[in-house]
Structure formats: structure tokens, C-alpha cells
Amino acid sequence: MNLWAEIINTALIGCERKPLALSMPTDQLGLLLAQLDQNDREGTLLGAAAVFSLYNRAGSLPLKDTQSLPDACESDTAGCCSKRAMIHLAMMLRGEYEILLPEWLSALSSAGQRAQAELLPAVLELGRKREELREAILPVLGARGRWLAAQNPIWEFALKRFDETLWETGSSKQRRMFLTDLRSRDVDRARELLSSTWAQESPKDRADFLTVFENGLNLEDQAFLEFALDDRRKEVRRAAAALLARLPESALRNRMIDRVRPLLIFKLNRLKRKIIEVILPEAIDKAMQRDGVEPKPYSQGVGERAWWLQQMLGMISPNVWLQVSGWDLSELIAVAKRGEWKSLLLDGWSQAACLCRDIEWADALLAETDKQEQALSLFQILPYPRQESFIIELLRNSPSLSFDKPARGYVVACSRPWSAKLSRALVNSLVYHAATDRFKNGWMWSEFIGNIGCCLDPALIPESISRLTEVTKQSAERSGVIEQFLNLIQFRYEMLKEIKQ
Numbered sequence: 001m002n003l004w005a006e007i008i009n010t011a012l013i014g015c016e017r018k019p020l021a022l023s024m025p026t027d028q029l030g031l032l033l034a035q036l037d038q039n040d041r042e043g044t045l046l047g048a049a050a051v052f053s054l055y056n057r058a059g060s061l062p063l064k065d066t067q068s069l070p071d072a073c074e075s076d077t078a079g080c081c082s083k084r085a086m087i088h089l090a091m092m093l094r095g096e097y098e099i100l101l102p103e104w105l106s107a108l109s110s111a112g113q114r115a116q117a118e119l120l121p122a123v124l125e126l127g128r129k130r131e132e133l134r135e136a137i138l139p140v141l142g143a144r145g146r147w148l149a150a151q152n153p154i155w156e157f158a159l160k161r162f163d164e165t166l167w168e169t170g171s172s173k174q175r176r177m178f179l180t181d182l183r184s185r186d187v188d189r190a191r192e193l194l195s196s197t198w199a200q201e202s203p204k205d206r207a208d209f210l211t212v213f214e215n216g217l218n219l220e221d222q223a224f225l226e227f228a229l230d231d232r233r234k235e236v237r238r239a240a241a242a243l244l245a246r247l248p249e250s251a252l253r254n255r256m257i258d259r260v261r262p263l264l265i266f267k268l269n270r271l272k273r274k275i276i277e278v279i280l281p282e283a284i285d286k287a288m289q290r291d292g293v294e295p296k297p298y299s300q301g302v303g304e305r306a307w308w309l310q311q312m313l314g315m316i317s318p319n320v321w322l323q324v325s326g327w328d329l330s331e332l333i334a335v336a337k338r339g340e341w342k343s344l345l346l347d348g349w350s351q352a353a354c355l356c357r358d359i360e361w362a363d364a365l366l367a368e369t370d371k372q373e374q375a376l377s378l379f380q381i382l383p384y385p386r387q388e389s390f391i392i393e394l395l396r397n398s399p400s401l402s403f404d405k406p407a408r409g410y411v412v413a414c415s416r417p418w419s420a421k422l423s424r425a426l427v428n429s430l431v432y433h434a435a436t437d438r439f440k441n442g443w444m445w446s447e448f449i450g451n452i453g454c455c456l457d458p459a460l461i462p463e464s465i466s467r468l469t470e471v472t473k474q475s476a477e478r479s480g481v482i483e484q485f486l487n488l489i490q491f492r493y494e495m496l497k498e499i500k501q
Contacts, residue, residue, distance in 0.1 A: 007049050015041035020048060029055050073147035080142075081113040081499065088495045089115065093122050097491050099450050101126075105136035107499045114142035124148065124155040131173070134158075167193055172205055179212050187216040191224055203233040210239040217243060222250055229290050241292025245315035245355055252291050256315045259288070263309060266325035274327065278341040280305035281312075291315075306344050313348025318361045321349075329364055337368065350374050357381050366390070372406070376413050387414045388422040395425045399432040403444055412451060423457040427464045430485070434471045439481040449481055453488040461493040 003023065010020045019041055022033055032051050036044045085108070092101050108115070115123050124145065127137040134157050141149070141158055149158035157177070166178045183190040194209055201209065210228065213221055221243070228240035229252075244252035265277040280303075284295050288308070292315065297307040325332060336345040346368055353361035354377045362381040369375045379387060391414060394407040401408050411426065418426070430452070439445050456464065465486055472482055 003048075004052055007045065007052065010045055011049070015045055020045050022048065070147075070151060074143045076114060076142045076144060078112055078114045078142055080116050081108055081111075082501070083116075085113075085495075085498045086116045086119055088491070088498065089119055089123075091491075093119070093126065097488060099454055100488075100492055100495060102133060102136055103454065103492070104495060104499075105133065105140055107496055109136070109139035111499050113140070113499070115140045115145065117144050120145045120148055124152075124158060127157055128154055131157075164193070167197070172208070175205075176208060176212065179209055180215070183212050183215050187218065188220065191221060195224055198228075203231075203236060206231065206233070207235040207239045210236065210243065213243055217246060219247060219249060222247065226251065229292075237290070238292055241315070242355065245292070248317065253316060255287075255291060256312050257320060260309070260312050260316060261324065264321070264324075266321075266327070274331070274335045276325075276335055276339055276341070276345065278309070278339070278344065281308050284308050288312075306341070310344050310348040310351075313345070314351030314355065316352055317356050318349045318352045318358060329360065333364055333368060347371075347374070350378060353378060354381060359383065359386075372409060375406075376409055379410055379413055384414075384416070388419055392422060392425045395429055399429045401426075401429050401433065401448070408448065412448065415451060415455060418455045418457055420457045420460055423455075423460045423464075426452055426456070427460065427467060430464075431467055431471050434468060434479075434482060438472075439479040442479060442481045445481045446484065449485045450488060453485055453492065456489060458493060458496050461489045464489060 006021060006023075010018050022036075022044075029051070032055070033048060036047045036051075038044055085104075089104060092098050092104065120141065123137060123141065127134045138158060138160070146158060149155035160181070164178075166174055170178065179190055179194065182193065190212070198206065206228075210225075213225070225240045225244050229237055229244075231237050231240070241252065244250045245256070247253065259281070263279045263281060265279070267275060267277065269275045282305075284293060284304075289295065293308055293311045295304070295308075297304060302310075321332060322329060327335070333346070333349075336342055336349075339345070346365060349361065350365050350369060351374075352358070353365055359381055362378040363386065366375060366378045366382075369378065379390065382390070387410070391407060391410050394405075394410065398405060398407070401411065407429075414422075430449075433439055468482060468486060472479075
């Protein structure tokens with residue numbers, strides 16, 4: 001029995017029952033073992049195990065990595081951001097003021113700077129977890145960041161190495177990223193590639209991949225989208241119908257016009273007043289359902305026949321009715337408001353304005369709807385200056401930003417950098433609340449006030465801090481919401497100032 005087996009057996013049986021019997025080697029190991037005190041059984045066992053283990057390890061060679069070393073990183077041309085800017089980034093990566101990360105990345109990119117090397121792994125990991133930040137992260141990585149991403153497959157997003165093998169082997173997310181990138185470069189190839197695997201795709205993927213067609217949508221897509229209208233899954237048919245309805249000359253839009261034109265009659269009544277006579281469709285057939293018309297209403301209070309007509313109206317450019325009636329837009333809306341079918345017409349036209357992204361119609365219909373979700377959809381079509389003037393007018397009529405006031409929803413929908421004029425109007429509203437209700441029910445303010453802090457014009461931050469501090473100068477009067485807001489905008493001001501220096 002060799003020495004190590006003897007040591008193991010003695011340890012298992014116990015020194016009292018089986019003393020360690022050392023057969024001394026004649027080499028250096030034997031000389032070391034001979035120095036152990038044989039009268040101390042436990043000490044001899046432990047000492048022999050330690051000596052023998054160390055002796056074996058001392059003769060082992062380290063493992064060799066047979067892979068060749070990666071190519072050295074190329075030199076960075078962009079300047080590195082300051083240490084203080086990196087401290088700001090480190091704080092946000094830890095979860096403090098995390099809401100400002102997109103702006104920090106954008107500001108650093110605009111300044112032509114890159115993140116410092118020590119935080120590149122954390123920035124790459126952020127991109128792996130948060131897909132919506134990837135485009136903002138790429139410009140601040142620099143050559144070092146791209147080199148680092150090449151060493152770790154989970155950071156492959158930073159390399160933007162899209163090839164067609166990814167379409168065959170990638171996950172759903174990776175394939176959608178690839179298809180989006182390909183669509184921006186070659187719309188025809190993207191369509192051909194999706195068509196080649198269409199039958200094997202899951203229903204969810206088929207619907208998701210179709211949304212990529214919004215970029216560069218053209219009449220060449222029509223044949224494929226018409227094919228998708230025959231899909232067995234409702235979500236796929238709905239996505240295809242929405243895309244076809246956006247094409248001005250699509251066959252689907254023409255079919256809808258042919259169906260609806262006989263149902264809307266624009267004429268004068270006996271009093272010579274303009275009216276719109278509405279004739280509801282008698283039935284829904286398979287062709288209508290194929291084109292995206294759902295048989296059953298989503299909500300109570302809407303009849304089936306009215307629901308069919310409203311959906312079809314929502315797929316036709318509202319400008320068609322200007323041409324058919326010969327009336328102008330304001331006249332058409334005014335006549336619809338007077339009639340029995342006011343909701344049907346205005347809701348259908350609103351859906352069409354959103355689908356076709358018609359700014360003129362969206363602006364005209366925004367003031368006519370009392371449905372918040374529909375109003376927000378119309379609002380988001382408007383150009384930014386018009387969005388801001390709309391909010392300012394609402395705040396002029398009522399400075400409140402409470403849940404029950406319409407301005408609050410529009411402020412959230414207008415989530416982007418604001419002008420000085422809108423920023424001041426929002427600060428005026430915060431001062432109003434600080435002086436009146438003092439932000440009671442802080443739970444309904446916490447997230448909302450963070451959105452305001454991210455959008456304010458940075459040049460107005462010192463003034464905003466001064467005004468809100470003054471109105472809540474007594475610490476007992478200052479709510480946690482205001483403290484949170486003041487800390488956020490102060491951090492944001494210092495963060496942007498550091499990058500711009």
C-alpha cells in the first residue's frame with residue numbers, strides 16, 4: 001500500500017484503533033517524515049498528510065493556456081471623461097439617480113468623450129440587461145470598450161456584428177435586432193429573409209417581426225403583408241392590417257374605402273344644413289375579418305354594427321372624407337359633432353389620424369375627445385412645439401398637476417428635454433402645490449416628479465431650486481417629495497456641468 005493510501009485509511013479508521021504505519025522512503029520525503037514524533041499519533045497523521053501533500057504539489061507544473069493571446073486594443077481617439085463624471089456614473093450604476101443614465105450617456109456622446117476603463121465592464125453589463133440603452137451606450141465605449149466586448153460573448157451587442165447566421169442561430173431578441181438593422185440597410189433583403197422562415201416562426205415572433213416593417217414601409221411590402229392577413233393568429237393579422245392601412249395606395253385601404261363610402265352620405269337636410277347620414281353595415285363577412293375588422297366590440301355601450309364601421313373608418317386616411325364631402329376639416333368635425341353618430345365618427349377619425357400620423361387631423365380632434373387614452377395618442381403625433389404650447393395652455397387654465405387633471409398625463413407623454421418656457425410653467429405648478437397642498441399623498445408624486453426633473457431645461461435648475469427652497473424654507477413644511485426633487489435636479493445640474501467643462 002502506498003503512503004497516501006495508508007494516511008487515508010488511518011484517518012478513516014482513527015488513530016486510536018490503527019496507528020499510522022509509515023514506510024519511510026529513502027528520498028527527501030523520507031527525511032522529512034522521519035522528523036515526525038511517532039508518540040504523537042494525531043500529530044504524526046496530520047503532519048504526514050501535510051508533508052506528503054506539499055511534496056506532491058511542489059513537483060506539479062502550472063496549467064498552460066493553449067489559446068493565443070487576443071490582438072492588442074487599438075488606440076482611442078476620443079478623450080476620456082473626467083474622474084468626477086465617472087463618480088456620477090458609478091453612483092447611477094449603483095441605483096442612485098438611475099433615471100438620469102440615458103441623459104448622462106447622451107451628453108457624454110455629444111461631448112465626444114468616452115467612459116473611463118475601470119467602469120467599462122459595468123457599462124457593458126448595463127447594456128446587456130437594458131436593451132433600450134444599448135444605442136446610447138455604444139458611442140461612449142471607445143476602442144477599449146469594444147475590445148473588451150469582443151472577449152465576452154454576452155456583450156456581443158456592443159460589436160454590432162450582424163450577419164445572416166444570427167438569423168438562423170440567434171434568440172428571438174437577437175434575431176429581431178438583426179432584422180431591424182438589416183431593414184434599415186436593405187428593406188428587400190429583410191423581407192425576403194423573414195418570408196423564407198415565416199412558416200417556422202412562433203405566432204409571437206411573427207407579430208413582433210412584422211413591427212420591424214414600420215421602418216421603410218413601401219408598396220413592395222404589400223404582397224407579403226397580404227399573405228400575412230391569412231395567418232391563423234389574430235395578433236399577426238392585426239399587425240399586417242395596420243401596416244397595410246398606413247400605405248396610401250394599398251389594396252386594403254382601397255377595399256376599406258369601397259366598403260365605407262356608401263355608408264357615409266354627406267348632404268344638406270331640408271333646412272339646408274350640412275349633415276352626415278350614417279348607414280351601419282348589415283353584416284360582417286370573412287373578407288372584412290381578414291382585413292382586420294373584429295366582430296365583437298372591446299367595450300360595453302358600442303353596438304356591433306357601429307363597431308364594424310368605426311374600425312373600418314380607423315383604417316382610412318381621414319383626408320379621404322375631405323375630398324368626398326368637399327368640406328374643410330373644421331366643418332367636417334363640426335357637422336359630425338351635431339349628428340347622432342358623433343362618437344362613432346370622431347373615434348374612427350381619431351384612430352385613422354393616429355394610424356396615418358396626420359398632424360392636422362390629430363390637432364383638430366384632440367380638443368374634441370373626452371377619452372384620455374385616445375387624447376394621448378393624438379397628442380403624441382403633434383410636433384414638439386405644439387405639444388408644449390398645448391400643455392402650457394392647460395396649466396394656464398389650471399396650475400394643478402393632480403391625478404384628476406388632464407395636464408398630468410400630457411406631461412408624462414411629453415417625456416423629453418423641454419424648452420425654458422414649458423420648464424418654467426412646470427416649476428410654477430410645483431411651487432403652487434408646495435404652497436397649497438404641500439404634496440400630500442407623496443406616493444402619487446414620487447415617480448411623476450422624477451420625470452419632471454429629467455426634462456427641465458438645465459439652465460433653469462438653479463432658479464427652480466431657489467424658488468422651491470424659498471416656498472418651503474421651513475423644514476417642517478418641506479415634504480419628502482420636494483427633497484427628492486431638489487436632490488435629483490441638483491445632481492443632474494452638476495452631472496451635465498461636469499461633462500460640458
